[in-house]
Amino acid sequence: MIKARGLTKRFGEKTAVDQAGFTVLPGRVTGFLGPNGAGKSTTMRMILGLDRPTSGDVTVNGRRYRSLGAPLREVGALLDAKAVHGGRSARNHLLCLARSNAIPARRVDEVLGLVGLQSVARKPARGFSLGMGQRLGIAAALLGDPGVLMFDEPVNGLDPEGILWIRTLMRRLAREGRTVFVSSHLMSEMALTAEHLVVIGRGRILADTGVGEFIDANASSHVLVRSPQAAELARLLAARGHRAEPGPDGSLRVFGAPAALIGDLAADNALRLHELATVQPSLEEAFMRLTGESVEYHAGVPGGAPPPNPPPARGPRPDGVR
Amino acid sequence: MAAPAPPAPPAPPGGARADRRVRFGHVLSAEWTKIRTVKSTFWTLLAGAVVLIGFSALWALAFSASFDDMSEHDRATFTPMLPTQVAFYFGMVVFGALGVLVITSEHATGMIRTALTAVPRRAHYLAAKTAVLGAVVLLVGIAVSFACFFVSQGILASKDLDGSLGDPGMARSVVGGGVYLALIAVLALGVGTLLRHTAGSVVAVFVLMFVLGIVGGFLPGAWGEKVNKVLPSNAGNAILSPVRRSDQLAPWTGLGLFALYTLAVLAAALALFERRDA
Ligand SMILES: Nc1ncnc2c1ncn2[C@@H]1O[C@H](COP(=O)(O)OP(=O)(O)OP(=O)(O)O)[C@@H](O)[C@H]1O
Ligand SMILES: [Mg+2]
Numbered sequence: 001m002i003k004a005r006g007l008t009k010r011f012g013e014k015t016a017v018d019q020a021g022f023t024v025l026p027g028r029v030t031g032f033l034g035p036n037g038a039g040k041s042t043t044m045r046m047i048l049g050l051d052r053p054t055s056g057d058v059t060v061n062g063r064r065y066r067s068l069g070a071p072l073r074e075v076g077a078l079l080d081a082k083a084v085h086g087g088r089s090a091r092n093h094l095l096c097l098a099r100s101n102a103i104p105a106r107r108v109d110e111v112l113g114l115v116g117l118q119s120v121a122r123k124p125a126r127g128f129s130l131g132m133g134q135r136l137g138i139a140a141a142l143l144g145d146p147g148v149l150m151f152d153e154p155v156n157g158l159d160p161e162g163i164l165w166i167r168t169l170m171r172r173l174a175r176e177g178r179t180v181f182v183s184s185h186l187m188s189e190m191a192l193t194a195e196h197l198v199v200i201g202r203g204r205i206l207a208d209t210g211v212g213e214f215i216d217a218n219a220s221s222h223v224l225v226r227s228p229q230a231a232e233l234a235r236l237l238a239a240r241g242h243r244a245e246p247g248p249d250g251s252l253r254v255f256g257a258p259a260a261l262i263g264d265l266a267a268d269n270a271l272r273l274h275e276l277a278t279v280q281p282s283l284e285e286a287f288m289r290l291t292g293e294s295v296e297y298h299a300g301v302p303g304g305a306p307p308p309n310p311p312p313a314r315g316p317r318p319d320g321v322r
Numbered sequence: 323m324a325a326p327a328p329p330a331p332p333a334p335p336g337g338a339r340a341d342r343r344v345r346f347g348h349v350l351s352a353e354w355t356k357i358r359t360v361k362s363t364f365w366t367l368l369a370g371a372v373v374l375i376g377f378s379a380l381w382a383l384a385f386s387a388s389f390d391d392m393s394e395h396d397r398a399t400f401t402p403m404l405p406t407q408v409a410f411y412f413g414m415v416v417f418g419a420l421g422v423l424v425i426t427s428e429h430a431t432g433m434i435r436t437a438l439t440a441v442p443r444r445a446h447y448l449a450a451k452t453a454v455l456g457a458v459v460l461l462v463g464i465a466v467s468f469a470c471f472f473v474s475q476g477i478l479a480s481k482d483l484d485g486s487l488g489d490p491g492m493a494r495s496v497v498g499g500g501v502y503l504a505l506i507a508v509l510a511l512g513v514g515t516l517l518r519h520t521a522g523s524v525v526a527v528f529v530l531m532f533v534l535g536i537v538g539g540f541l542p543g544a545w546g547e548k549v550n551k552v553l554p555s556n557a558g559n560a561i562l563s564p565v566r567r568s569d570q571l572a573p574w575t576g577l578g579l580f581a582l583y584t585l586a587v588l589a590a591a592l593a594l595f596e597r598r599d600a
């Protein structure tokens with residue numbers, strides 16, 4: 001279990017993490033979601049005792065990381081796959097870590113097998129590809145068979161096979177009863193792996209909630225309608241108080257009206273429908289909605305095009321969402 | 323791992339080995355594994371040995387060839403350790419480079435963050451690094467110091483200038499040379515910890531150990547002489563004189579002072595290392 005209270009980190013003027021409070025529970029994958037520069041890596045470094053919090057504190061299994069007797073046997077972390085001395089072989093790298101935490105050398109070969117690096121175990125790590133480096137980092141995290149695991153952007157730069165492998169691994173680790181905390185700026189990735197979310201934007205925790213609740217609270221479903229008489233249908237819907245936004249391809253996105261109501265309305269007015277579908281909101285949408293104002297680095301839009309999604313009215317948020 | 327997940331709630335993971343306490347010995351063993359599993363350790367030690375032994379031989383040749391042309395004073399103060407003493411001024415920086423690399427290579431590669439998650443007690447971490455580096459350089463340094471001695475004596479023998487280990491202060495000088503090298507490496511480790519960058523730290527060690535000594539030689543007057551004696555490289559070099567030289571501190575005083583410098587740098591390094599973000 002990881003517990004942060006009032007966790008704050010300033011770098012000079014810049015507040016990277018601002019009064020963060022959250023709890024990561026065992027037995028499920030908790031996604032740590034936030035746009036670039038939101039403070040995910042800084043938070044993780046503080047959890048591991050690498051960065052000193054400006055104020056507040058964070059504990060792992062009830063204790064500060066720096067006071068853990070054998071940290072690798074309690075916490076395994078993958079922060080940066082390249083954090084390895086390139087001249088050392090994969091096996092020797094793991095052996096150094098194992099020695100420092102009184103982990104038997106046989107476990108080194110075990111984890112090398114687990115991540116599929118046996119064949120290159122004696123090669124210098126500098127020759128490793130990104131994916132191999134990532135696997136070595138994960139081997140190091142698993143070395144002490146820890147109950148708490150943290151991964152910072154583990155799928156970055158991996159091929160589809162590698163991504164699938166990591167997803168499966170994380171879910172399996174959680175099923176075994178471990179605490180799994182994984183950061184990403186990719187909502188789609190989190191939608192596939194995480195059951196619980198801690199969302200961070202500009203250093204502040206924006207939500208600490210289940211994935212389903214998060215979507216429900218931050219995005220609403222809509223109905224996609226295609227009709228040769230879209231303009232007329234839109235007018236009829238508007239007259240009944242339902243907002244209908246024209247899409248770029250001539251479709252309509254209708255908010256606040258169920259598909260049945262739209263279909264009946266069209267039939268009653270002899271309007272032809274070519275498509276009528278309810279679209280479930282994506283985590284992506286919910287995330288954009290929530291962090292819209294707290295994105296650190298907005299990409300400049302060439303030619304000053306209008307924003308793609310004018311934000312509709314925000315729904316009520318459950319308790320977990322601040 | 324192919325077996326399906328057991329239906330019963332799994333035992334809390336991580337508990338199986340948690341009973342094995344981690345002691346300082348484990349951290350030492352990790353550092354020993356680290357230092358012996360990178361090739362740069364071997365090559366730096368070899369380079370240091372070659373430079374020290376090579377320069378000892380070279381200066382032994384030079385002294386043998388020109389002894390008759392040397393001034394009365396120079397001949398009177400000549401000791402069989404002189405070639406080794408000169409060689410140390412050139413060779414010691416290589417051992418300093420090893421001390422620097424032991425820590426700066428971890429900063430350069432990011433290994434330091436991985437390492438500090440394994441050993442978050444930074445005082446333990448630095449202490450283990452110091453002990454392992456010190457022990458390795460001490461053993462190699464004593465061996466190299468003996469090699470310097472025997473090689474240069476072999477050459478000096480042609481002019482009957484050679485000494486033996488049984489001469490007063492001679493064995494102490496030779497063994498002390500190894501101790502001095504170990505202290506230099508440890509001081510350099512402290513500098514590397516403070517500065518974190520390889521090139522900057524090597525330059526700092528070079529200035530401290532080599533340039534300062536040269537500058538000190540030009541200081542005028544009695545005041546200059548006093549300052550010159552306590553400069554790090556001159557203080558440390560005193561251990562290499564079998565009989566005390568008038569321009570140096572007493573052998574053990576000199577080495578003791580150098581050890582104090584080393585300790586001061588290490589203390590500053592630890593204080594900063596404890597507070598800094600990795
Ligand atoms: N050592 C540092 N010194 C100064 N500023 C820093 C430092 N580390 C991080 N920051 C700043 O703190 C903020 C948070 O950075 P952090 O790396 O934690 O973000 P992140 O959520 O991990 O982003 P990404 O998705 O890009 O990895 C950023 O604005 C970053 O520039
Ligand atoms: Mg990051």
